[in-house]
Amino acid sequence: MPTILGQNQYGKAENRVVKITREGDTHHIKDLNVSVALSGDMDEVHYSGSNAHVLPTDTTKNTVFAFAKGHGIESAEQFGIHLARHFVESQEPIKRARIRVEEYAWDRIATSDSGGRFIGADEVRHSFVRNGQETRTAQVTYDGESFQVFSGLKDLTVMNSTNSEFWGYVKDRYTTLKEAYDRILATEVTGWWRHNWTSDEQRMPQWERSYARTKQHLLDAFVETYSLSLQQTLYQMGARVINSRSEIDEIRFSLPNKHHFLVDLEPFGLTNDSADGAVYFAADRPYGLIEATILRDGCEPQIPVDMTNL
Amino acid sequence: MPTILGQNQYGKAENRVVKITREGDTHHIKDLNVSVALSGDMDEVHYSGSNAHVLPTDTTKNTVFAFAKGHGIESAEQFGIHLARHFVESQEPIKRARIRVEEYAWDRIATSDSGGRFIGADEVRHSFVRNGQETRTAQVTYDGESFQVFSGLKDLTVMNSTNSEFWGYVKDRYTTLKEAYDRILATEVTGWWRHNWTSDEQRMPQWERSYARTKQHLLDAFVETYSLSLQQTLYQMGARVINSRSEIDEIRFSLPNKHHFLVDLEPFGLTNDSADGAVYFAADRPYGLIEATILRDGCEPQIPVDMTNL
């Protein structure tokens, strides 16, 4: 046979599972989008169409919903660990399972009572508003021996309205850009980070806390870095996370430079100066795109190059 | 000529204008998407292509940016009023101007200092994160005599995880739905409301405050209504706004019923009961769609039927 089968995987993608947990009148919500990808001894289904080794994708969907009830959803990562382990350990032909998750955050709605007094969100027990600031992500892979756990986020749009410069760059015959000494730096952060937890023999990270702290660290670094290039800001964001979170060995970012161009208002007799509080045109395309991995020294990279562009 | 020209309008759509205002080290941001639509004495450009009455759409774009600098952006509504008045009053052939605006909210980033102490968002002076909860909208129309001002929002996704029932409905030969006594009620609110301010002779509403209060009122009503149908919840949301905000005479909502279906887990030996904290499948399509206008008694409706579906 002149052609052979290479890497392959299959499963049900984008299972939208919502779990409400009731603690008396107080409800808690977990809202996930779960994608299952399985691989293993699957040559025959490709070559002949025999499904003898194929657990249907419909079954993987059912398993997601049954596990949400049976195990609950403590965190996206923990839920992924349960699922990945199940598929590999319960089905002989399946040698590797990858569970990808998007999580949508909901806040409690803060309300006011009929007398006009403000009621804190804590008193609102079963009403929620979708947060919308970022989408949290997770990916758990299990091969029967060890786990690989990535956590991440996307759609987190941030801006520094000053403390950003860009100058001293290479000029070739196609360079027309003017140097900038006070520009807006805005980006929509996509990041994935790898935990060094790989098996039950290690102490498992507190996934919810780890996520919250990691997000805070990368925001802190974004805010505090006086930026000479978006690459420098990216590196500071990654280094801050690696240096502050011992459970994380590797982080990768994809940071589009969401250009805000100072509008030329001279033709209308107006001076439009950054230092004076200026007017910008927020451009769509094209955009600069800065991508990099930051590693704990001595660690091997495992996050694929395009992982942050999915 | 057997064909004639009917309603027509033109202008530059989706001008993405960002205004940074500096108050010492503290920056403020307004981030708008502004669309201009002009109409008037425009037969000739349609019939013969003569542009003698046509202010170019490119000029309307320039005007948006110049006004953002010259007048600032106090609110989406105030900015729209400046622009609409300008086009009608400065160009003889233009009889009517409509300015549509989307506004994207940014929060200050809360950060922690290097010693680990938490710093409130107020101390962060020029770093922002896009809020993402909802998109604010506004539309100002001016015909040379009076203004029509609509304010609104979209993409505001809310959920009550209980206190919703649905029963007692009509059953015909195509009805298979089971009655529900404890269901999730989730929707993505799109709303437009009309202010009764129409000219400078009236006291102008405080647009920013009016928006914040209106949003709070509709959220309050969503939270507090024990719902027997989404129509009932919608009406309560609208009535609350009309009854609480004297500057608003009319409000229209489009509320998709974002179905969360209780998953049948019986085949897996699991009971999946709402009262016990259940697992739901969040469906995409199809979805119920509930739309209605609520009016102050005695007022004429002006918000078009599909305004909430744009």
Added chain:
Amino acid sequence: MPTILGQNQYGKAENRVVKITREGDTHHIKDLNVSVALSGDMDEVHYSGSNAHVLPTDTTKNTVFAFAKGHGIESAEQFGIHLARHFVESQEPIKRARIRVEEYAWDRIATSDSGGRFIGADEVRHSFVRNGQETRTAQVTYDGESFQVFSGLKDLTVMNSTNSEFWGYVKDRYTTLKEAYDRILATEVTGWWRHNWTSDEQRMPQWERSYARTKQHLLDAFVETYSLSLQQTLYQMGARVINSRSEIDEIRFSLPNKHHFLVDLEPFGLTNDSADGAVYFAADRPYGLIEATILRDGCEPQIPVDMTNL
């Protein structure tokens, strides 16, 4: 009661129904997205939550699928007529039904046999590829007495790479645009047209043929018009349809001016001239937006202003 209910409607939106008809080995496909909106005697469900007059949206969904089997889908318009009539005539409280449809076209896949001979698409009997050129649309409204039928399309992207000019326009203090004597004219056509058929007493149009011809006429006019403004092109497109199709009395277009800006290559020693075959930057936002209705003389407009922006 200080607030009252205004216009309201409800139903199941975006029912994705696919009908395969088998004619021996030759299959035919209709692929629709059907949205139902009902209105009538619905005050009580808004005021008190009583569903006594409410046919569930779930039932309207079931009806769509059952009618696709029972009546077949001859055309989007005919299918809408069946559905609208059914809801109004079978449910006393329902006084008006509006059916909106999107239709996705599929072509037969042209293939080649194993000997390398090309097989025409007609010989391929049950394999299809989605066409993707435009989305066809239809809207049928019935109030128990007469029908209103709109047909339309969207996402039809067209370009003339020459035969377009733009000059002789108004210049004010915000005008910086240079006049153009040979520019690209590109747009993404959204159009809705109204048929003058309103009841069974008239001869019903052949909906499939009417759509195909109308699309051809508007394309013909786009191609053949030497354009001095996009408004002129729009009017020609509409007038061609009205003059050529006696079953259509009104048409409305929304035509974004998809700007293709000539790139300034002078800094790199290159001349970039339209007449010589030039390089353009295809911009996203902002864009000019030209909208107008063209009517058969003596007819009343019925297509709402924002219908082409949904």
Added chain:
Amino acid sequence: MPTILGQNQYGKAENRVVKITREGDTHHIKDLNVSVALSGDMDEVHYSGSNAHVLPTDTTKNTVFAFAKGHGIESAEQFGIHLARHFVESQEPIKRARIRVEEYAWDRIATSDSGGRFIGADEVRHSFVRNGQETRTAQVTYDGESFQVFSGLKDLTVMNSTNSEFWGYVKDRYTTLKEAYDRILATEVTGWWRHNWTSDEQRMPQWERSYARTKQHLLDAFVETYSLSLQQTLYQMGARVINSRSEIDEIRFSLPNKHHFLVDLEPFGLTNDSADGAVYFAADRPYGLIEATILRDGCEPQIPVDMTNL
């Protein structure tokens, strides 16, 4: 330093370049979206913010437009080869350039003359309609020594309305799916294939012809395969390409199973049977997702696992 920089790259993404070539009155159009990613000796810009090795992303944008004029756009692949070579060979710090391209196809508009005679598309010389069937893709990477050229497509939606079965699969405790002996098989093809051309010493493929033939081969295999699983169909599509196109050594597909569920119409007294021409519900999410690489025997895989999910 406890953290180090890993893989990194930067450049301007999504440059929307349109090239019109005039051959007398007959125009030709190339419509591309070009993304540049450069890497090399870039540690310093990340560590200190020094831009001394950084060619601005704005310059890479200018280069795309200048090359479209200077070199023309013969094909997406050839254009990528010009650009990748230029960046690596003209800038000492740049060791590797990756050019990604999306291409949008335009057809000539077929029109009819005023006498009603049909005019073939060939006679229409400068009017185009965007095709919309699929988006063509290409990626060229150059490291100063050899090229890696991928071609591909996405958004190609195809359906077999019969000749597909699914049975004989694994049943575990979460399996509820019924076996199917006559189902719809529909998918939206995303594929990438790798050419074995790597340097000027080899004869370069005819990129346009290679693309057209490869697309035809994968469609042929889709049509002709009587399918017992989507994996089998996928493999046949890949094997057909490898066996038929000697310039291609590897191909990877991501095929979502666009489920068309037979609607249960029994409650309405209707039989809905595939063999009789049935009504289906076209579901959005979740969906099965089948991914695999097919290789010429003896070749090493180079297409990344998630390349087909970008």
